[in-house]
Every structure is written in structure tokens, then in C-alpha cells.
Amino acid sequence: MIQLNHVSLEYPVTRTLALDDINLHIRKGEFVYLIGRSGAGKSSVMNLILKRISPTRGQVLINDEPLSKYRGGKASIHRRRIGMIFQDNMLLPHFTVEDNIALALRVTGVPQKDWHQRITNALKMVSMEHKRSALPLQLSLGEQQRAAIARAIVTSPPIILADEPTGNLDPEISVEIMKLLQQICVRGATVVVATHAKELVENFRHRTITLRKGKIVRDDPYGGYAL
Numbered sequence: 207m208i209q210l211n212h213v214s215l216e217y218p219v220t221r222t223l224a225l226d227d228i229n230l231h232i233r234k235g236e237f238v239y240l241i242g243r244s245g246a247g248k249s250s251v252m253n254l255i256l257k258r259i260s261p262t263r264g265q266v267l268i269n270d271e272p273l274s275k276y277r278g279g280k281a282s283i284h285r286r287r288i289g290m291i292f293q294d295n296m297l298l299p300h301f302t303v304e305d306n307i308a309l310a311l312r313v314t315g316v317p318q319k320d321w322h323q324r325i326t327n328a329l330k331m332v333s334m335e336h337k338r339s340a341l342p343l344q345l346s347l348g349e350q351q352r353a354a355i356a357r358a359i360v361t362s363p364p365i366i367l368a369d370e371p372t373g374n375l376d377p378e379i380s381v382e383i384m385k386l387l388q389q390i391c392v393r394g395a396t397v398v399v400a401t402h403a404k405e406l407v408e409n410f411r412h413r414t415i416t417l418r419k420g421k422i423v424r425d426d427p428y429g430g431y432a433l
């Protein structure tokens with residue numbers, strides 16, 4: 207489903223070689239961790255899959271389609287297939303949980319008559335129905351992250367990218383978030399998680415890809431944390 211073929215990425219201004227000849231194939235429905243020290247290239251891989259940036263060399267393909275064909279405004283069509291979860295949940299502070307989630311439905315063109323039910327389903331999935339009308343700052347960090355997950359899944363995207371999704375959370379809540387991501391995967395999504403959370407990677411075993419200085423140095427189907 208997600209393929210990187212001989213991908214290199216050099217950031218233009220600083221000429222940093224962030225990724226160096228990466229080959230990667232993630233199948234539909236897989237749960238994959240991307241690990242590596244700070245600066246190893248994890249976010250760069252995520253940004254390539256999102257087509258926020260383009261590779262300097264090589265090709266990124268989704269469902270066998272090269273992303274290079276999604277130029278200009280078409281990149282947003284591609285991004286609709288992806289639910290994104292960040293360390294800082296990026297909820298809009300003056301919008302309620304419901305309105306934050308509705309924005310995702312608006313940009314993906316889901317008919318308004320379906321919004322209420324879809325938001326209800328997404329909030330149920332993350333056990334947050336009772337916080338529908340709350341503003342983000344009225345929620346705990348864990349609740350904010352669950353709301354952000356609801357926003358990411360409400361459009362039923364086939365791919366979920368999570369960049370350090372438990373970075374700001376205490377261990378107990380982190381476990382909850384990881385279980386949720388696993389459930390989303392079991393329901394059919396392909397889930398890629400970039401993380402430094404050693405304990406989670408050790409305890410919730412999944413295929414684990416280790417990056418070091420822009421290269422894949424390990425790709426372990428049984429998981430485990432080794433940098």
C-alpha cells in the first residue's frame with residue numbers, strides 16, 4: 207500500500223541529506239513503528255507519504271500510484287486518504303470537539319447530513335461522546351489526544367500516520383492511545399507510528415523499522431526497540 211523506492215531526500219536550503227536511498231514496503235492493514243534517534247528521518251518519511259515534501263530522488267507510491275502525479279491542488283485529494291495524528295494534537299482552541307472533527311468532514315467533502323452520525327461513531331470509538339461540546343482546553347491531554355484521534359478517523363481514511371502520538375502523555379494514557387491505534391488497525395487501516403516510546407514499542411509488538419542517519423538499519427517483523 208505504501209512504497210518508497212530508492213528514496214533520497216535532501217532539504218534544499220541546508221542541503222541536509224535527511225533520507226538516503228530508502229526502500230520500504232508497508233502492506234495494507236499493517237501496523238508499523240518507525241523508530242530512530244532525533245534527526246534520523248522519521249518525520250521526513252511521514253511528510254513524504256503525506257506529500258508535504260517530494261523526494262529528491264526515487265519514488266513514493268500509494269496503492270501502486272506514484273505520488274508525483276498528484277501535483278498542486280491534487281495533493282489535497284491524496285491527503286484525504288490519510289488521517290494524521292501529531293504529538294501536539296493541533297485541535298483548534300476556539301472550536302468544540304465536535305466542530306474540530308466536523309472540519310475534517312468538511313474538507314473531505316462528506317455531506318453535512320451525515321456529519322452528526324459520523325462524529326458520534328468516531329467519538330464512541332475513543333470513548334469521548336460525553337465531551338462532544340467541550341473546548342480543547344477543557345480536556346485533559348489524554349482526552350485531547352483521543353479527540354484528535356476521532357478527528358483523524360472520522361473520514362475512515364485507509365492510512366493513519368501518527369507522529370509521536372504519545373509524546374506529551376503519561377505512561378497509562380499512552381497505553382490507552384496505543385490500544386486505540388491498534389483497534390483502528392484491526393478495523394482495517396494501515397497504521398504507521400513514529401515514536402521514541404521504548405516501552406510501548408517493547409510491550410505492543412509490531413513490525414519495527416529503525417532509521418539511523420537517513421538509512422533503514424533494521425526492519426524487524428517481530429518488533430522490539432533497538433536503535
Ligand SMILES: Nc1ncnc2c1ncn2[C@@H]1O[C@H](COP(=O)(O)OP(=O)(O)OP(=O)(O)O)[C@@H](O)[C@H]1O
Binds near residue numbers: 243244
Ligand atoms: N525543513 C527542514 N529543513 C532542513 N532540514 C531539515 C528540515 N526538517 C528536517 N531537517 C533535517 O533532516 C534530518 C531528519 O529530520 P527528521 O525531522 O525527519 O528526523 P526525526 O527522526 O523525525 O527527528 P525527531 O525524532 O527529532 O522528530 C535532520 O537532520 C533534520 O535536521
